[in-house]
Amino acid sequence: MALPVGTQFRYWAVAAVVFFALLWFLGDVIMPFLIGGAIAYFLDPVADKLEAWGMKRIWATVTISFLALIVFILLILLVVPSLVNQAAQLVNVAPQMAGNVRDFLIETFPDVVDEDSVLRQSLDSLGSTLKERGGQLLDAALSSAMGIVNVVLLFVIVPVVTFYLLWDWDRMVAKVDDLLPRDHAPVIRDLARQIDRTLAGFIRGQGTVCLILGTFYAVALMLIGLQFGLIVGAVAGFLTFIPYVGALVGGALAIGLGLFQFWGEWWLLGGVVAIFLAGQFVEGNILTPNLVGTSVGLHPVWLIFALSAFGTIFGFVGMLVAVPVAAAMGVIARYLIQRYKEGRLYKGLSEGALLPQDQDDKR
Secondary structure, three states, X not given: OOOOHHHHHHHHHHHHHHHHHHHHHOHHHHHHHHHHHHHHHHHHHHHHHHHXXXXXXXXXXXXXXXXXXXXXXXXXXXXXXXXXXXXXXXXXXXXXXXXXXXXXXXXHOOOXXXXXXXXXXXXHHHHHHHHHHHHHHHHHHHHHHHHHOOHHHHHHHHHHHHHHHHHOHHHHHHHHHHOOOOOOHXXXXXXXXXXXXXXXXXXXHHHHHHHHHHHHHHHHHHHHOOOOHHHHHHXXXXXXXXXXXXXXXXXXXXXXXXXXHOOOOHHHHHHHHHHHHHHHHHHHHHHHHHHHOOOOOOOHHHHHHHHHHHHHHHHHHHHHHHHHHHHHHHHHHHHHHHHHHHOHHHHOOOOOOOOHHHHHHHO
């Protein structure tokens, strides 16, 4: 005999409370395990593919770990220093750019931008404000990153956790499946498959799209000669997870920087525009249909809300779990809505059960 619905609800409510309590009290402790689990989940299809080609799971895991280590070292040695350097340079030249904007507006619209106007005063203080706030933001970001991702976590714990989770991923899934309550196992498995499809479409698919587009924008802008092409490409690629936002923000930033660097060389400015138009074409017609699919099921507004809410409440750990929790809540919400539409509360009287006045009309 199955447990009453009220009792089942209490059990699941207690499990949810325990989960969020662990996030609250053990955030810094479980963070490397969450990062390792996310990386292992991202790489599990690669390991499955290598197994399908005849390679044992342990050797597939070793191969993937070795290649990931090489990529990580290259990023640390080549990309990260250049990215930080360009960010610092961009902060330092911000006053000069703001001054150029001010001079251009004064020469073009002398009657509008007079010495006593609010616009003129705002432009005068914009450069120093950008430099001061930008420097503070950069310093805070670097110090926070070093505080959150320390050397031990980055170089020891996360790789070890990722290696063992990737090695035992299929066995862990089988163990969890064996612990499911038998009465609800089919429903839980179906919901888990939907959550996995959503996460696979967003994290694996959209993450790959962000990486490809960010690399394309950075390399193309650097080849065309834009001074801060690497950081513009990184910003555009990172924001690509929100439809059109990455291209709009990155394009506006690149064109704005290009106006000061390429003023008069309009074919170079046209090249900057062409790069982002090409990126949008490739994303919409090739990358997103093949890597993400047409029905991810994770609305950008819901995603932004989840990241903001979990980040505010649980800090950096909350941001790590925001996407999977948002995906799970979305799938469960759709399931509950479907059950609601199949029930009496939504349909009212069942088929064949008519009110007395309806029965009189039928006669």
